[in-house]
Amino acid sequence: MPRLACQGGILELPTKGLVPREEPLVVGRNLAIGRSPATGTAAHCHGMHEDWLRRWAEGNIGFHRHDVHPALAKHWQPDRGTVLVPLCGKSVDLRWLAERGHTVVGVELAERAIADFFAEQGLQCARQPGALPAWTAAALPITIYQGDYFALTGLACDAVYDRAALVALPPERRAAYAAHTDTLLRPGAFRLLVTLDYDQALVAGPPFSVPEAEVRGYWPELERLERQAANHDAPPKFRAAGAVLHEAVWRSRGVGRT
Numbered sequence: 001m002p003r004l005a006c007q008g009g010i011l012e013l014p015t016k017g018l019v020p021r022e023e024p025l026v027v028g029r030n031l032a033i034g035r036s037p038a039t040g041t042a043a044h045c046h047g048m049h050e051d052w053l054r055r056w057a058e059g060n061i062g063f064h065r066h067d068v069h070p071a072l073a074k075h076w077q078p079d080r081g082t083v084l085v086p087l088c089g090k091s092v093d094l095r096w097l098a099e100r101g102h103t104v105v106g107v108e109l110a111e112r113a114i115a116d117f118f119a120e121q122g123l124q125c126a127r128q129p130g131a132l133p134a135w136t137a138a139a140l141p142i143t144i145y146q147g148d149y150f151a152l153t154g155l156a157c158d159a160v161y162d163r164a165a166l167v168a169l170p171p172e173r174r175a176a177y178a179a180h181t182d183t184l185l186r187p188g189a190f191r192l193l194v195t196l197d198y199d200q201a202l203v204a205g206p207p208f209s210v211p212e213a214e215v216r217g218y219w220p221e222l223e224r225l226e227r228q229a230a231n232h233d234a235p236p237k238f239r240a241a242g243a244v245l246h247e248a249v250w251r252s253r254g255v256g257r258t
């Protein structure tokens with residue numbers, strides 16, 4: 001059984017059969033989840049959360065990369081300030097950003113993912129209880145809030161890195177995600193976003209197809225730097241359906257080209 005050293009004790013984590021905890025949905029100040037049909041009902045959100053927790057419990061995490069995302073290494077520009085990483089999973093990109101000089105704030109629903117991140121990175125951490133418990137590394141400036149991204153408030157980050165976060169959400173949640181992300185950033189914050197697009201009629205998400213026009217509608221200040229075929233990395237369901245997957249990289253306009 002993996003053991004994770006955290007301030008105040010050792011957390012023991014079963015490798016299999018982790019039972020998703022029945023947690024009530026936490027509702028953020030800025031969003032009334034469950035009241036607006038446009039953002040999905042509370043039951044719908046809860047169902048999606050259960051699906052993600054089940055994936056983590058079963059190790060069904062094909063989206064996880066063992067290396068730093070090439071778009072991050074190639075196109076990231078700032079080297080100081082606080083970076084928001086929504087729906088961060090256990091991405092090694094968190095460490096890359098912290099080692100570059102940033103204070104990193106991740107948000108992740110699954111306790112399993114957060115515990116695995118610190119254990120796999122060999123980082124001791126302290127876990128501060130709260131509505132969204134905050135897991136903070138001892139040796140690097142990385143904090144991961146555990147819970148629903150939409151419940152996180154009160155930040156003014158200097159930059160955001162979104163890889164597989166917007167595309168993890170179904171269409172009816174994405175406008176709320178875009179608006180909520182904006183509330184957590186200071187004006188003019190640097191943004192790097194990695195999206196996927198494919199024929200949504202052929203395959204069901206996640207990951208969902210997010211068309212170019214939708215991204216431009218949320219953030220007209222972004223420019224698309226790259227769009228490349230990504231079938232080599234695609235889950236088997238894409239190959240089975242004959243869907244052609246593209247990955248696009250978006251960045252704040254007006255920063256130097258790399």
Ligand SMILES: C[S@@+](CC[C@H](N)C(=O)[O-])C[C@H]1O[C@@H](n2cnc3c(N)ncnc32)[C@H](O)[C@@H]1O
Nearest residue numbers: 052063087088089091108109148149163164168
């Ligand atoms: C496709 S994965 C991407 C993870 C990470 N960005 C990466 O590149 O590996 C999406 C992640 O978002 C988490 N997630 C889904 N909905 C969430 C929510 N409402 N709040 C916080 N995390 C969420 C899932 O548990 C999952 O780890």
